[in-house]
Amino acid sequence: MPTPVLSLGSVLRARASAPSPHPPWRVSRPASRADENELLPVSSGCTVEDHVIAGSVEEFRKDFISRIWLTYREEFPPIEGSALTTDCGWGCTLRTGQMLLAQGLVLHFLGRAWTWPDALNIENSDSESWTSNTVKKFTASFEASLSVERELKTPTISLKETIGRYSDDREMQNEIYHRKIISWFGDSRLALFGLHQLIEYGKKSGKKAGDWYGPAVVAHILRKAVEEARHPDLQGITIYVAQDCTVYSSDVIDKQCTSMASDNTDDKAVIILVPVRLGGERTNADYLDFVKGILSLEYCVGIVGGKPKQSYYFAGFQDDSLIYMDPHYCQSFVDVSIKDFPLETFHCPSPKKMSFRKMDPSCTIGFYCRNVQDFKRASEEITKMLKISSKEKYPLFTFVNGHSRDYDFTSTTTNEEDLFSEDEKKRLKRFSTEEFVLL
Numbered sequence: 001m002p003t004p005v006l007s008l009g010s011v012l013r014a015r016a017s018a019p020s021p022h023p024p025w026r027v028s029r030p031a032s033r034a035d036e037n038e039l040l041p042v043s044s045g046c047t048v049e050d051h052v053i054a055g056s057v058e059e060f061r062k063d064f065i066s067r068i069w070l071t072y073r074e075e076f077p078p079i080e081g082s083a084l085t086t087d088c089g090w091g092c093t094l095r096t097g098q099m100l101l102a103q104g105l106v107l108h109f110l111g112r113a114w115t116w117p118d119a120l121n122i123e124n125s126d127s128e129s130w131t132s133n134t135v136k137k138f139t140a141s142f143e144a145s146l147s148v149e150r151e152l153k154t155p156t157i158s159l160k161e162t163i164g165r166y167s168d169d170r171e172m173q174n175e176i177y178h179r180k181i182i183s184w185f186g187d188s189r190l191a192l193f194g195l196h197q198l199i200e201y202g203k204k205s206g207k208k209a210g211d212w213y214g215p216a217v218v219a220h221i222l223r224k225a226v227e228e229a230r231h232p233d234l235q236g237i238t239i240y241v242a243q244d245c246t247v248y249s250s251d252v253i254d255k256q257c258t259s260m261a262s263d264n265t266d267d268k269a270v271i272i273l274v275p276v277r278l279g280g281e282r283t284n285a286d287y288l289d290f291v292k293g294i295l296s297l298e299y300c301v302g303i304v305g306g307k308p309k310q311s312y313y314f315a316g317f318q319d320d321s322l323i324y325m326d327p328h329y330c331q332s333f334v335d336v337s338i339k340d341f342p343l344e345t346f347h348c349p350s351p352k353k354m355s356f357r358k359m360d361p362s363c364t365i366g367f368y369c370r371n372v373q374d375f376k377r378a379s380e381e382i383t384k385m386l387k388i389s390s391k392e393k394y395p396l397f398t399f400v401n402g403h404s405r406d407y408d409f410t411s412t413t414t415n416e417e418d419l420f421s422e423d424e425k426k427r428l429k430r431f432s433t434e435e436f437v438l439l
Helices: 057-066 092-110 127-139 159-164 169-183 195-203 215-228 249-256 285-296 372-389 422-432
Strands: 237-241 246-248 269-277 300-307 310-318 321-325 352-355 362-369 398-400
Touching: 092 169, 092 195, 092 215, 092 237, 092 269, 092 300, 092 310, 092 362, 195 215, 215 237, 215 269, 215 300, 215 362, 237 249, 246 249, 249 269, 249 372, 269 372, 285 300, 285 310, 285 372, 362 372, 372 398
Parallel strands: 237 269, 246 398
Antiparallel strands: 269 362, 300 310, 300 362, 310 321, 321 352
């Protein structure tokens, strides 16, 4: 039985051993989509290679559950300019974009080897009642947005209880950053990368609350959100979005070497987002090896994609199926501004998988590089992988030397009153229709 491969180098490879006695992983799913998702089987007897985090099925599960899961929410403060207190039914791509960014921040602050100590403790939750409750919340979500106040119900694993189990200061510091990263994605106007803030940036491209956002538009919204973040901890990271499937190396390095503090000479980490299209109306099956190759790279932080009008965060693959996290669960609002907010609903208890053939061709791929040298190594490795996996004359995207302006691309600076330049607005409007040039 094939074993799962999780991105960021978390590659599980089966040994030549006896079949696994373990049962398949259970997958929680809404009843309305019960026929879409297959169970994710697992097998034992796995080895560790290179930067591999997972060395067993249990470690794979722990690594997967440790990823930050951001889903539909209801009962949060109204989005400015609307009466909406939920994003159920329209915010899935914003949520998957948040998950990709969150994974990049986990790598930046916690490292590739970090896992949440309580990850396996939420695996024994009652999936039947949890799923049934989710379906009820989903069907009533827009009605709920009209109500004034609701009692908030959230499970509790307290910060005091969690920190009390830590054996050293490093583990305690990791938990503090774990909570801090989640708090940046809270559903309030103050959260730096929360839904409310992302929608504000989306307005600059003609989007509003309740609209459907494509993966390319979300890439630019995330870039702007990170650029505008003034939190001291976030001054060492930036985002670059590829232009027309091209990553201009000098533009990336310029962003990495730009610092707001004159006395800071350290180069920044960068999350590179590459909007691509894997075919015309349907995904071309020839791109399967490409997607698997991308997800096998240690630099990859996942893919924002999904099925038509249903966005998923793809984190790995198993054989010819993609492993993903699903944002289509409408959970209650959690106030992340309180010191002891619960963490369980921000971690997915079980993975899902989907046949590659069902994947929508429009997606955005993410990579994380810790510094300039890391970016140079990543560009070389990704380029090699693109050449190997490309069955066509031209790869899906490329890395080129120089700046975009060297190739007759115009660049316009932005000011505080206009967060997106006119050139960016034109590009975003084109991306909003998910049109790409197919080579």
